[in-house]
Amino acid sequence: MRPLLMAVVLVCLAFAGCRQGDTDKEKIYDIKGKVVSVDIAKKSVKLDHEDIPGFMKAMEMSFDVTDAKLIESLKAGDQVQGKLKVKSGTQLITELRKQ
Numbered sequence: 001m002r003p004l005l006m007a008v009v010l011v012c013l014a015f016a017g018c019r020q021g022d023t024d025k026e027k028i029y030d031i032k033g034k035v036v037s038v039d040i041a042k043k044s045v046k047l048d049h050e051d052i053p054g055f056m057k058a059m060e061m062s063f064d065v066t067d068a069k070l071i072e073s074l075k076a077g078d079q080v081q082g083k084l085k086v087k088s089g090t091q092l093i094t095e096l097r098k099q
Contacts, residue, residue: 026087029055032099035078036060043068045093052084065093074098 033049039062048060063084065071070093074080082096 024088026085027055028094029053029084029086030081031084031093031096032081033079035074035076035080037076038071038074040068040071043071045071045074045096047080055084055086063091063093065096070096 029052031047031049031052033047036046036048038045042064043066044062044064046060046062049058051058070082074096079099080096081099083094085092085094
């Protein structure tokens with residue numbers, strides 16, 4: 001009985017290890033929303049964004065951006081759309097433009 005239990009545990013651990021690799025894959029999502037605030041010095045923008053299908057529900061939150069130039073011309077109230085890159089739990093806006 002113990003060898004069977006040990007085999008089941010090893011198979012479960014192997015599958016868990018495989019799933020961890022899936023979270024390391026880079027994924028790109030479309031993002032749309034309204035600018036709440038901009039912090040050029042910190043290279044971040046706070047958005048009240050719509051649902052991001054397959055990733056998260058609509059909410060208000062801050063995102064880091066790849067380049068401060070993406071947010072230099074933005075101000076609170078602007079409607080924007082762009083791309084959100086997610087890898088290993090890190091979220092980074094790579095494209096952002098006014099609608």
